[in-house]
Amino acid sequence: MRASRLLSVLLLLQNRGRLTAEQLAQELEVSVRTVYRDIDALSAAGVPVYAERGRSGGIQLVGGFRTRLTGLTEAEAQALALSGLPDAAAELGLGATLAAAQLKLSAALPPELRARANTVAQRFHLDVPGWFHDVESPPHLAAVADAVWNERVLRIRYVKWGRREVERTVEPLGLVLKAGQWYLVARVGNTATTYRVGRIQSVDVLGQFDRDRVAAGFDLAEFWSSFSEQFEQRLYPRTARVRMSKLGRALAPVYLGAVGQKAVEEAEAAGADVDAEGWQEVELPVEQGRPAIGELLRFGPEIEVLEPADLRAELAEAVRRMAAAYDSGSAGSQR
Structure with missing residues (x-):
């Protein structure tokens, strides 16, 4: 442990030049006293390092000294x-x-x-999650990651949709970070499947598995791409023909993400007519039932559903109910 820290001190001084003992202590998460002991050890080992006291002082290497001890573990x-x-x-x-x-x-x-x-x-900085979505910190992520690295079989308790708890024995193949949420890709029986790590309630390590045998020919990126496409098809099982204003089309990627952006781009690529007021017909993938109504209501007056008829009727009824609530003339608590 100390040898690794001594190397870190050496590389920090080599990369950054003069540093104070306090700066080194903060970087290495040790005490200032430990830093000074490490500097003494480096000097005793023949490393040309010295310290200058005073307000503008610090610790540094003699000019031109470089180490080649840069091998990665x-x-x-x-x-x-x-x-x-x-x-x-x-x-x-x-x-x-x-x-x-x-x-x-x-x-x-x-x-x-x-x-x-x-x-x-x-x-340049990469910030993966979308606005208003933080990266989740699942309590069992470290244990799952360790199982992925070390090819360990896990028994997990997992909460499925609808809050039904199940127990599964899985062979972890990989982890995916998607929009701030972690997903475990694992083999169960002869099938690769996914689990949202934040829904894992407990983890027990059962033993080793042979990844080369279990995952022969498996490619995590290819699996996730295929899974994402299938998931999108299940999530948006039908298509609505809608009219969208210019503002509505601009809001589609904001409200619907990649699905909305793709629909608008396809309408433009197909040369769909834009009327004098800026409205254009778009084939928009939608969810089933109430989720579809909620998504479409977000657009307010910037969208009109043309087909299917049942979706148009459901949306019209929702709008009528909203109008009735606001036409009453008084707040709900005062009725």
């Missing part, structure tokens, strides 16, 4: 795959490992390339 090499998602790495318990890997990688770069890498980090 297996865990650090794996963590680099999440280098663009530091919050996700932290959720998986890989935050410190990722930081160490990035530090070693930076140390291996020539000074001019290291400067450019630091410039990019200061000017």
Whole structure:
């Protein structure tokens, strides 16, 4: 543990130049006294490091000194795959490992390339979740991630839709972060399926499984792409023909996400007529029942459902009920 920290001190000084003991202590999450002991150990080992006291002092290496001890551990090499998602790495318990890997990688770069890498980090940032949606922090995520890394069979208690609790024995194949929510892809019997990690109530480790045998030919990205397409088809089983104003079409990606954006783009690509007031017909995928009514009501007067007839009638009835509530002339608590 101390050897790893000494290497981190060395790489920090090499990458950043002069640092105070307080800055090093904060980076390494140790005490200032520990930092000074580490500096003494590096100096005793022949590393040309020295400290200057005073207001503008600090700890630094003799100019020009560089170490080549930048080899990545297996865990650090794996963590680099999440280098663009530091919050996700932290959720998986890989935050410190990722930081160490990035530090070693930076140390291996020539000074001019290291400067450019630091410039990019200061000017571009990836924020995965949508507005008003935080990345969830499931209590069992770390345990599930460990099972994915180490090929361990899990017995999980899981809450399905409708709050029905079930128990499953699964062989974890991978984790996916989608719109701020974590999903476990696992094999159950002979089938790969998905579980939202936030709905897992308990986790028990049962033993090892042979991933090469169980997941021969399995590709996580391909599976997720296929699953997402099928899920979208199940979620939006029918299509409504609607008229949308210019504002309504602009709101479609906001209210309906990729589904709404795709529908509007397809209408434009097909050359659907736009009338003098800016209205255009769009084939819009919709859910079944009440969820479809709720989604369409969000557009207010910027949309008109033409077909199917039953959906148009249901939406008209919902609008009439809303109008009646507001036409009463008084608030509900005063009636």
